[in-house]
Amino acid sequence: xxxxxxxxxxxxxxxxxxxxxxxxxxxxxxxxxxxxxxxxxxxxxxxxxxxxxxxxxxxxxxxxxxxxxxxxxxxxxxxxxxxxxxxxxxxxxxxxxxxxxxxxxxxxxxxxxxxxxxxxxxxxxxxxxxxxxxxxxxxxxxxxxxxxxxxxxxxxxxxxxxxxxxxxxxxxxxxxxxxxxxxxxxxxxxxxxxxxxxxxxxxxxxxxxxxxxxxxxxxxxxxxxxxxxxxxxxxxxxxxxxxxxxxxxxxxxxxxxxxxxxxxxxxxxxxxxxxxxxxxxxxxxxxxxxxxxxxxxxxxxxxxxxxxxxxxxxxxxx
Amino acid sequence: xxxxxxxxxxxxxxxxxxxxxxxxxxxxxxxxxxxxxxxxxxxxxxxxxxxxxxxxxxxxxxxxxxxxxxxxxxxxxxxxxxxxxxxxxxxxxxxxxxxxxxxxxxxxxxxxxxxxxxxxxxxxxxxxxxxxxxxxxxxxxxxxxxxxxxxxxxxxxxxxxxxxxxxxxxxxxxxxxxxxxxxxxxxxxxxxxxxxxxxxxxxxxxxxxxxxxxxxxxxxxxxxxxxxxxxxxxxxxxxxxxxxxxxxxxxxxxxxxxxxxxxxxxxxxxxxxxxxxxxxxxxxxxxxxxxxxxxxxxxxxxxxxxxxxxxxxxxxxxxxxxxxxxxxxxxxxxxxxxxxxxxxxxxxxxxxxxxxxxxxxxxxxxxxxxxxxxxxxxxxxxxxxxxxxxxxxxxxxxxxxxxxxxxxxxxxxxxxxxxxxxxxxxxxxxxxxxxxxxxxxxxxxxxxxxxxxx
Numbered sequence: 001x002x003x004x005x006x007x008x009x010x011x012x013x014x015x016x017x018x019x020x021x022x023x024x025x026x027x028x029x030x031x032x033x034x035x036x037x038x039x040x041x042x043x044x045x046x047x048x049x050x051x052x053x054x055x056x057x058x059x060x061x062x063x064x065x066x067x068x069x070x071x072x073x074x075x076x077x078x079x080x081x082x083x084x085x086x087x088x089x090x091x092x093x094x095x096x097x098x099x100x101x102x103x104x105x106x107x108x109x110x111x112x113x114x115x116x117x118x119x120x121x122x123x124x125x126x127x128x129x130x131x132x133x134x135x136x137x138x139x140x141x142x143x144x145x146x147x148x149x150x151x152x153x154x155x156x157x158x159x160x161x162x163x164x165x166x167x168x169x170x171x172x173x174x175x176x177x178x179x180x181x182x183x184x185x186x187x188x189x190x191x192x193x194x195x196x197x198x199x200x201x202x203x204x205x206x207x208x209x210x211x212x213x214x215x216x217x218x219x220x221x222x223x224x225x226x227x228x229x230x231x232x233x234x235x236x237x238x239x240x241x242x243x244x245x246x247x248x249x250x251x252x253x254x255x256x257x258x259x260x261x262x263x264x265x266x267x268x269x270x271x272x273x274x275x276x277x278x279x280x281x282x283x284x285x286x287x288x289x290x291x292x293x294x295x296x297x298x299x300x301x302x303x304x305x306x307x308x309x310x311x312x313x314x315x316x317x318x
Numbered sequence: 319x320x321x322x323x324x325x326x327x328x329x330x331x332x333x334x335x336x337x338x339x340x341x342x343x344x345x346x347x348x349x350x351x352x353x354x355x356x357x358x359x360x361x362x363x364x365x366x367x368x369x370x371x372x373x374x375x376x377x378x379x380x381x382x383x384x385x386x387x388x389x390x391x392x393x394x395x396x397x398x399x400x401x402x403x404x405x406x407x408x409x410x411x412x413x414x415x416x417x418x419x420x421x422x423x424x425x426x427x428x429x430x431x432x433x434x435x436x437x438x439x440x441x442x443x444x445x446x447x448x449x450x451x452x453x454x455x456x457x458x459x460x461x462x463x464x465x466x467x468x469x470x471x472x473x474x475x476x477x478x479x480x481x482x483x484x485x486x487x488x489x490x491x492x493x494x495x496x497x498x499x500x501x502x503x504x505x506x507x508x509x510x511x512x513x514x515x516x517x518x519x520x521x522x523x524x525x526x527x528x529x530x531x532x533x534x535x536x537x538x539x540x541x542x543x544x545x546x547x548x549x550x551x552x553x554x555x556x557x558x559x560x561x562x563x564x565x566x567x568x569x570x571x572x573x574x575x576x577x578x579x580x581x582x583x584x585x586x587x588x589x590x591x592x593x594x595x596x597x598x599x600x601x602x603x604x605x606x607x608x609x610x611x612x613x614x615x616x617x618x619x620x621x622x623x624x625x626x627x628x629x630x631x632x633x634x635x636x637x638x639x640x641x642x643x644x645x646x647x648x649x650x651x652x653x654x655x656x657x658x659x660x661x662x663x664x665x666x667x668x669x670x671x672x673x674x675x676x677x678x679x680x681x682x683x684x685x686x687x688x689x690x691x692x693x694x695x696x697x698x699x700x701x702x703x704x705x706x707x708x709x710x711x712x713x714x715x716x717x718x719x720x721x722x723x724x725x726x727x728x729x730x731x732x733x734x735x736x737x738x739x740x741x742x743x744x745x746x747x748x749x750x751x752x753x754x755x756x757x758x759x760x761x762x763x764x765x766x767x768x769x770x771x772x
Contacts, residue, residue, distance in 0.1 A: 058769065059431050059434045059435055059725050059726075059728070060434050060435070060436075060725060062410060062413055062414050062435055062437075063413045063414070063435045063436045063437040064436075065414050082765075153581070153584065153589070154580070154581045154583065154584050154746075155579065155580070155581035156581065172580060174583065174584060174746040174747065175584075176526070176584040177526070177583060177584050177739070177742055177743045177746050177747075178743050178746050178747040179747065261526070262526055262527070262528060262586055263403075263528055263732070263735070264528075264732065264735060264736045264739055265739070266739065266740075266743050267740075267743075278732065281403065281406055281407050281410065282403070282406065282728070282729075282732040283728070283729045283732050283733065283769065284410075284431070284728060284729060284769070285729075285769070
């Protein structure tokens with residue numbers, strides 16, 4: 001079948017198939033601005049980082065950085081062996097960051113789920129409680145960090161005072177240096193980030209039909225059984241996404257340790273973003289900093305890839 | 319024959335016309351700009367945390383309007399950095415991209431790093447005439463403007479000589495008549511004022527701070543006759559016995575003499591400040607006049623004074639051979655112009671520097687936030703600038719010792735902070751052993767040596 005179309009004063013003949021195909025073709029040109037921005041903001045700097053990681057870019061060469069001396073893999077070797085400012089090496093920092101992000105996510109997940117379940121049923125003052133739960137999340141990170149720094153102060157911080165009053169610890173328990181600094185960072189981050197899981201789970205709970213619970217109840221299922229057989233499986237896709245985003249977000253947390261401990265921090269709290277920052281911007285070793293970043297990127301891509309595959313997030317969240 | 323569709327021809331013509339018009343407009347607009355637009359000057363300064371309102375008022379309502387009245391073809395804007403980190407990263411971005419602020423306000427110890435980037439104008443003799451001449455400034459301050467007088471990149475803007483601030487009430491209560499002149503007296507006086515049961519300590523340390531610790535250890539090392547870097551700037555000497563001794567002495571305030579609280583191990587400068595302001599601390603070394611406004615709003619208002627640092631090392635009757643009576647580093651802020659600033663803008667930048675370093679403007683800086691004038695003429699016939707306290711700072715400035723002029727100084731500061739942090743870490747966790755300071759300084763020495771330009 002053919003149709004007559006008047007195009008620019010001329011009669012042209014198109015088949016219906018041609019017209020439909022033309023109409024159905026995705027307008028790829030509309031993504032050109034996004035692709036351009038991605039190129040400028042992500043791709044180009046990424047390739048510059050790769051280039052930088054093979055150079056001795058420092059305060060003496062930054063003015064003409066394209067001509068910084070080429071040093072091969074030296075920065076990569078230093079990244080594994082030498083710490084920034086006598087701090088942790090990239091490998092040590094990577095371990096600190098991985099432990100920090102995984103532990104924080106492990107702690108905030110049950111808190112977030114329980115909080116979401118609590119406010120998913122209607123009760124008087126629910127709106128107020130929901131708003132209250134969001135306070136730690138909406139507080140700026142630096143406010144959170146300064147507050148926790150004060151709380152963890154040795155001798156006169158509230159944490160030491162309470163521990164000492166309850167005979168659970170010495171009033172001279174150092175939280176901002178030494179091994180405890182890692183736990184201070186975890187506690188502060190758990191406090192501020194659990195509402196993220198809460199929000200995601202709450203959104204997921206809204207999507208579960210009440211009919212499912214009703215049927216289960218009629219079949220004699222207990223609340224606990226309903227939770228494990230209905231709620232958790234239905235939340236799996238969104239919870240998986242939340243855990244992935246949470247882990248990555250904690251891994252990249254820079255502000256909290258930067259403000260809580262200053263630079264350079266204790267090696268136990270020397271997370272990778274902070275280590276890269278000190279190396280690059282405080283000791284002017286941009287080449288080494290770039291090498292450390294790239295090593296991290298490669299190492300982080302491996303679990304992220306398997307994690308996403310395992311959860312089949314693409315299919316299920318679609 | 320297949321002919322081109324009319325819509326394509328039309329669109330191609332339109333696009334062509336647009337491109338031609340744009341091409342024509344660009345040089346025209348550039349010309350128009352050059353003819354009619356005033357010179358836009360952006361000044362990048364440090365944030366005044368103790369009195370931001372006064373700073374904003376000073377720039378917006380006093381300095382800029384006054385300057386623009388005298389230079390109608392220049393429009394000045396100002397922006398600020400709120401930390402040394404931001405100062406660092408903004409400078410790095412500017413020198414790498416060749417764009418950014420037109421005038422940088424740089425901390426004096428940061429000038430050598432800026433010089434190492436080769437991205438700032440070396441002022442010519444003519445430029446110095448434009449900014450008022452070298453004689454306008456306190457001479458010690460110029461020693462960190464560049465490696466030598468013919469290679470100065472920084473023009474002093476104001477000075478911040480250091481001294482020791484002490485609590486006069488605690489001095490009276492302990493029966494101490496005068497501030498200590500030797501470090502032995504310092505320790506003895508601090509012990510008299512220390513009373514842990516009342517949370518009162520003779521002095522305070524802040525090993526978690528990124529910048530305070532090196533100043534004290536450096537000054538003491540100078541008094542012992544050493545430095546952090548050799549005079550020819552080729553060799554790092556953080557492992558020198560004098561430096562090791564100096565750092566040991568600083569930590570001995572906690573370990574041996576018990577004149578500081580163990581709580582101090584996590585302190586940054588702001589924490590130490592808070593303790594002093596609460597009246598818990600007898601003496602706090604290496605502090606400058608900028609803390610005066612804050613002290614006047616604290617519990618120690620009217621009960622504090624400044625004194626020079628002791629200059630005779632602990633256990634000695636006089637300084638050893640080569641020891642210098644160092645009481646303060648050359649400290650303050652310099653103004654420097656990046657090389658991407660050229661032509662009329664460069665001239666305008668020089669005019670601005672000339673403007674803000676004149677006595678009236680220097681006095682405005684002092685009134686707003688306590689920065690001491692860099693121009694000796696500002697002190698003439700000015701009662702406010704001739705109090706005993708200010709005279710003590712000016713006297714300290716006359717004996718200020720410059721830190722080594724090397725591009726690696728920034729690295730050294732950070733790595734040194736790593737050492738103090740690590741020692742504090744060990745002390746807090748009871749894992750410190752005698753000799754750890756020496757081995758950590760040795761490791762730091764190797765790291766800083768790598769960043770020295772050979």
